[in-house]
Amino acid sequence: MKEVLIATNNKGKAKDFEALFKPFGVQVLTLNDIEGNIDVEETGTTFEENAILKAETVANLLGKIVIADDSGLEIDALDGAPGVYSARYAGLEKNDDANIDKVLGELAKTPEEARTARFRCVLAVAGPGIATETFSGSCEGIIHSQRQGTNGFGYDPIFYLPEQKRTMAELSPEEKSAISHRGAALSKLKSKLPQYMEGDQK
Numbered sequence: 001m002k003e004v005l006i007a008t009n010n011k012g013k014a015k016d017f018e019a020l021f022k023p024f025g026v027q028v029l030t031l032n033d034i035e036g037n038i039d040v041e042e043t044g045t046t047f048e049e050n051a052i053l054k055a056e057t058v059a060n061l062l063g064k065i066v067i068a069d070d071s072g073l074e075i076d077a078l079d080g081a082p083g084v085y086s087a088r089y090a091g092l093e094k095n096d097d098a099n100i101d102k103v104l105g106e107l108a109k110t111p112e113e114a115r116t117a118r119f120r121c122v123l124a125v126a127g128p129g130i131a132t133e134t135f136s137g138s139c140e141g142i143i144h145s146q147r148q149g150t151n152g153f154g155y156d157p158i159f160y161l162p163e164q165k166r167t168m169a170e171l172s173p174e175e176k177s178a179i180s181h182r183g184a185a186l187s188k189l190k191s192k193l194p195q196y197m198e199g200d201q202k
């Protein structure tokens with residue numbers, strides 16, 4: 001079976017990628033599946049910078065082609081925060097529950113119509129023999145006033161999708177794949193996938 005290595009330690013992202021790659025019959029591996037503790041410090045100020053940093057660092061360490069994902073939530077009423085700091089918004093321990101509480105507290109007085117937001121995802125592909133490339137996607141929504149649903153990860157329980165009349169955490173993995181920022185970015189990368197996959201070089 002063909003496989004891709006996603007340079008992430010985030011188990012929620014890993015599940016998203018498993019659902020996204022399933023239709024291609026591609027097995028997803030992440031940093032959780034390989035020896036050693038690789039954790040790249042994210043010193044960039046944009047999703048692009050951090051995605052490239054993670055992809056190139058891990059590709060250099062492992063000597064193979066990898067895909068990295070840098071993503072996050074931009075809330076208009078908070079001037080785009082938490083943005084690139086989404087994972088560590090309430091602290092370096094990266095607690096999804098504490099991050100949601102912080103956002104809900106900050107938006108407590110913000111009316112529904114001003115709670116517009118979007119998820120952004122930038123995928124970077126890097127490795128031997130290829131020029132690093134990035135692909136981006138976004139997904140618009142509204143920050144709900146309370147948690148709803150248990151699927152997904154991160155801010156999914158408070159990310160309300162007006163067209164679906166549900167939060168992202170109420171969608172099945174397949175439904176999330178079809179509309180998510182990650183799915184949008186991956187669909188741009190799709191045509192180049194064969195040359196990036198392990199086992200495809202003849």
Ligand SMILES: O=c1[nH]c(=O)c2ncn([C@@H]3O[C@H](COP(=O)(O)OP(=O)(O)OP(=O)(O)O)[C@@H](O)[C@H]3O)c2[nH]1
Nearest residue numbers: 008009010069070071072073086087153154155156
């Ligand atoms: O509800 C959500 N649904 C999503 O689909 C989603 N995608 C991103 N996010 C948030 O943005 C951070 C990424 O930060 P991030 O790209 O630095 O990743 P990370 O540090 O968690 O793992 P790694 O990939 O760097 O190892 C995550 O932790 C989440 O808080 C999401 N939240």
Ligand SMILES: [Mg+2]
Nearest residue numbers: 040042070087
């Ligand atoms: Mg990170």
